[in-house]
Amino acid sequence: MKQANPISKAEGELIFPTRPFKGYGGVILPHLKGTENCESQMLPTPKKVVISMQQHVGAPCNPTVKAGDKVFVGQPIGEPASYVSAPIHSSVSGTVKAITEILLTSGQRAKAVEIETDGEQTLWSGIKPPRVNNMEQLCEAVKASGLVGLGGAGFPAHVKLNIPKDKKVDTLVINGAECEPYLTADYREMVEHPEDVLEGIYLLKALLKVERVIIGVESNKPKAIKILSDMAYNEERDPYNHVRVLPLKAQYPQGAEKTLVHACTGRRIGKGKLPADVGCIVMNITSVAFIHRYITTGIPLVSKRLTVDGSAVTEPKNVIAPIGTPISDIIRFCGGYKAEPRKLLMGGPMMGITMYDEDTPILKQNNGIIVFAAESVDESPATECIRCGRCVAACPMHLQPLTIENKVVKRDVEGLERFSVMSCMECGCCAFVCPAKRKLVQYMRMGKTILRKAGEKK
Amino acid sequence: MTPWDDDTIVIGGASDDEDISFTGKLERDPGEQYKPVKLPPQKEPEPEPEKIEDTSITDEIEAVIEIGGVSEDQPAPSLQPAEEEEIPTSEYEADSDEAIEESSDDNIEEPAEDTEKAEQSEVEEKPEDKAPEKEKEPTDKPDDKKDIKETDKSEKKEPEPAAMTKREEIAAPISLKDAAEAESGMDFEKNLLVSASPHLHYGETTKIIMQDVIIALIPAAVISVVYFGLRALLLIALCVGTSVLSEFICRKVMKRRQTIGDYSAVVTGLLLAFSLPPMLNPVYAVIGSAIAIVVVKQMFGGIGMNFANPAVTARIVLFLSFAADMCAFSRPFYWMNSGIESIDAVSGATPLAESSMPTSLLELFVGYHAGCLGETCAIALILGGCFLLLRRIITWEIPVCFIGTVFVLSWIFGQDPLYAILSGGVMLGAIFMATDYTTSPITKKGQVIFGIGCGLFTVFIRYFGSYNEGVCYSIMVMNCFTALIDKYTKPTRFGVVKSDKKEAAAK
Numbered sequence: 012m013k014q015a016n017p018i019s020k021a022e023g024e025l026i027f028p029t030r031p032f033k034g035y036g037g038v039i040l041p042h043l044k045g046t047e048n049c050e051s052q053m054l055p056t057p058k059k060v061v062i063s064m065q066q067h068v069g070a071p072c073n074p075t076v077k078a079g080d081k082v083f084v085g086q087p088i089g090e091p092a093s094y095v096s097a098p099i100h101s102s103v104s105g106t107v108k109a110i111t112e113i114l115l116t117s118g119q120r121a122k123a124v125e126i127e128t129d130g131e132q133t134l135w136s137g138i139k140p141p142r143v144n145n146m147e148q149l150c151e152a153v154k155a156s157g158l159v160g161l162g163g164a165g166f167p168a169h170v171k172l173n174i175p176k177d178k179k180v181d182t183l184v185i186n187g188a189e190c191e192p193y194l195t196a197d198y199r200e201m202v203e204h205p206e207d208v209l210e211g212i213y214l215l216k217a218l219l220k221v222e223r224v225i226i227g228v229e230s231n232k233p234k235a236i237k238i239l240s241d242m243a244y245n246e247e248r249d250p251y252n253h254v255r256v257l258p259l260k261a262q263y264p265q266g267a268e269k270t271l272v273h274a275c276t277g278r279r280i281g282k283g284k285l286p287a288d289v290g291c292i293v294m295n296i297t298s299v300a301f302i303h304r305y306i307t308t309g310i311p312l313v314s315k316r317l318t319v320d321g322s323a324v325t326e327p328k329n330v331i332a333p334i335g336t337p338i339s340d341i342i343r344f345c346g347g348y349k350a351e352p353r354k355l356l357m358g359g360p361m362m363g364i365t366m367y368d369e370d371t372p373i374l375k376q377n378n379g380i381i382v383f384a385a386e387s388v389d390e391s392p393a394t395e396c397i398r399c400g401r402c403v404a405a406c407p408m409h410l411q412p413l414t415i416e417n418k419v420v421k422r423d424v425e426g427l428e429r430f431s432v433m434s435c436m437e438c439g440c441c442a443f444v445c446p447a448k449r450k451l452v453q454y455m456r457m458g459k460t461i462l463r464k465a466g467e468k469k
Numbered sequence: 470m471t472p473w474d475d476d477t478i479v480i481g482g483a484s485d486d487e488d489i490s491f492t493g494k495l496e497r498d499p500g501e502q503y504k505p506v507k508l509p510p511q512k513e514p515e516p517e518p519e520k521i522e523d524t525s526i527t528d529e530i531e532a533v534i535e536i537g538g539v540s541e542d543q544p545a546p547s548l549q550p551a552e553e554e555e556i557p558t559s560e561y562e563a564d565s566d567e568a569i570e571e572s573s574d575d576n577i578e579e580p581a582e583d584t585e586k587a588e589q590s591e592v593e594e595k596p597e598d599k600a601p602e603k604e605k606e607p608t609d610k611p612d613d614k615k616d617i618k619e620t621d622k623s624e625k626k627e628p629e630p631a632a633m634t635k636r637e638e639i640a641a642p643i644s645l646k647d648a649a650e651a652e653s654g655m656d657f658e659k660n661l662l663v664s665a666s667p668h669l670h671y672g673e674t675t676k677i678i679m680q681d682v683i684i685a686l687i688p689a690a691v692i693s694v695v696y697f698g699l700r701a702l703l704l705i706a707l708c709v710g711t712s713v714l715s716e717f718i719c720r721k722v723m724k725r726r727q728t729i730g731d732y733s734a735v736v737t738g739l740l741l742a743f744s745l746p747p748m749l750n751p752v753y754a755v756i757g758s759a760i761a762i763v764v765v766k767q768m769f770g771g772i773g774m775n776f777a778n779p780a781v782t783a784r785i786v787l788f789l790s791f792a793a794d795m796c797a798f799s800r801p802f803y804w805m806n807s808g809i810e811s812i813d814a815v816s817g818a819t820p821l822a823e824s825s826m827p828t829s830l831l832e833l834f835v836g837y838h839a840g841c842l843g844e845t846c847a848i849a850l851i852l853g854g855c856f857l858l859l860r861r862i863i864t865w866e867i868p869v870c871f872i873g874t875v876f877v878l879s880w881i882f883g884q885d886p887l888y889a890i891l892s893g894g895v896m897l898g899a900i901f902m903a904t905d906y907t908t909s910p911i912t913k914k915g916q917v918i919f920g921i922g923c924g925l926f927t928v929f930i931r932y933f934g935s936y937n938e939g940v941c942y943s944i945m946v947m948n949c950f951t952a953l954i955d956k957y958t959k960p961t962r963f964g965v966v967k968s969d970k971k972e973a974a975a976k
Contacts (some may be wrong), residue, residue: 035963038671040669041669192669269963269964273963279963279964279965279966280964281964281965281966282962282964282965284964348657350657351657351658351660352657352659352661353660353661353662354661354662354664354668355661356668360666360667360668360669361666361667361668361669362666362667363666363668364666365661365662365663365664365666365668366661366663367661367663368661369659369661381668383668388662388668389670390662394674394675394728394731394772395675395728395771395772395773395774396773397675397678397733397772397773397906397907398773398906398907398909398911399678399906399911400906400910400911400912400916403911403912403960404913407963408962408963408964409960409961409962409963410960410962411911411912411959411960413911414955430959431962434962434963434964437666439666439667442666442667442670443667443669443670443671444671444673445671446671446673446674446675446677446678447674447675447773448670448674450664450665452665452666452667453665456665
């Protein structure tokens, strides 16, 4: 990495770490990034798309179109019902067939707009690049773009960017870790469109008035690190070299918000706190690139790059698909299955959600579809806990999963509180290392539910 | 716990084999990514054909997958199916070997359905003969089955250079309907499993851990048989056999899931046998093993539930019940002279019980002295311990703290520290018994306390107690402290700083 101008005094005590801060816990996973050299391919427009009105954390949107309406690419079809929500746009041009109801992976039901495509993919006439001169305008623009956290959580981005006045943010952390095995969607973004990423960063840096931008990239992506650090060294745009790439240890869950902020800045986000509380703001690398593209073109979030991989997929690929495309269409584009599929995952293998239906439409925050054949799915039953303590050593939140499991079995509300089950981010490290193959993450979720219910009763 | 520690990648982007020459100039219109939304996708930045690399997972990764419990089924490319012969060779001259390999893959994976499907697709494609070839497959991997059937059309296209073909195919507009009919890959019977994340597993199970412990105990077992003869083999076999049998019966009687398959009973049997004197009455060994499994392990609920180490506890029970027999140690290689001497004549005291020091350190190290079966040979035990450390079955905390404490304390008490750690059951106890997962603390901090505690009690019992040997007692005492240690070494949650702690304490 090139070393540039010495850090100016204006920076104060802010330093750029040359190596990541040492964390605790986590596991080293097989990378399995078989698609990292697969150029992203555009999915041909599917026959129909089903766009869910709930694609984010927060309140679902209300559909603004009705059956029979003609819609175009980028046309808003879902109106946010509350502040913590993001509008939803049509990803295709065509005719609205029906307003249906679909079952989401969380078990909730949500309205969905079913659109029959005409294959023209005509842009909506109302698309125009927004004017952005300050933070308020940026938040407005980001809200209008329908951007949600593309790392997987799907938290509306404008809420994240709207920092309360009393909190001072001095660091922008860009999440390019992509620590999940198989997934290469963010990596392809970094390799294919690094200039979008950098332009987006410069924009956010100028508007947020932050003096330090750290792009955290796992060291298993040397090509992305090289491209980004070469580009980040740009004397015209960034004379003091305030944008730097930090190679992170290739360790799971490096891309989790709290872990990433700690690795990049050494600051720890407490329970129930946000990155803004420690002066940081975290953006996913694809989100940043999208913001720049939105500012230049005005086309809202209508398509998403997905990694399609797994032992049952004939041709693993990176596919750019319109939001709402059924999974089956994407898999068909990837040559179909080469073995009988047993597990269909939305997301990476560590935190991904299993699908029971191939026709589930993809959402904004999806970044991968992994299909495992029967022989690579372990269905052996869990055995007794042998108290080996591996889950304790692996937990990045410093919890004791095995103790929490005991408390869940006993329905011990007070014990669950004491062992702070709510801090669990369900990364799955504990279950990954468990030699007894216990479903620890499931117990954690149960523990959270028990606590929530107990809280409601009070 | 990190078998894939393949951090050979040079950090900082200094990879030698990549020719990345990014100028940092904006060569592309930033909004271009959106243009492909409007079909036809010719506007998509054309991927260079060289960049389209073989996406199949390499052997190295495949090996890793197998460790990770997820095995990829990739047949060897050399397996050419019979169907391949039908293909005119001229058609494939332009294509790289890669394409053929891949197409052969496709054929192998569905051999039974292949012909059927091909026929099907033929029938389905007939009405669409007018459709140009390029509308059907956009990928760099042409569907070979279709090519076979539509030789006439593909011949027109194929003679072009491979690079050109690929590029055109990618740029060609396709409709999913055609692709769907051409594909047979979607016809699988869907039997999708829904389960909680994560969907990967480290691959190490209780059974594998116990297997590793057994492997680590093998050197000591071999040495014990060499030193103490077939008598040692008999004791080991009896202990292991009784342990497994009593576990089997217990689980049957309790109507619980059978657990003999995880080999934990074998480990208990081995460890118990190792702490018995060679000339012990075999009946006692059977009694001891039954106590270890039935009373100490299964009565508390089986593996993972017992509060004390079964082998250690069984030894203590035997020691208290049959004190004289449990102290009748024999010198190594007594069996060579057994024809002349009686058993009583060869029994000798363990080095710990001898007032003077007749055994040299070297003899202690290789185990050439009287003692229990598996305890004598320090080097074999250390070898096993190193294996366990390398396999990350145990961590250094307990053995090092245990042995270190014994070393330092004996030295303070004016004894030969090396003699103290090499004699008696310190090595066996510290490496194999105290590190038992179930009965030791779960946190690193707790393990350090546990190890030090074991060391303290061992030395105290040896020097202030009436017993010569204190290892098993110290481990059992510390086992009882484990729950307490766990309670007070609860790791601080991530993100909690000192001020938060004080606040919580104030509440």
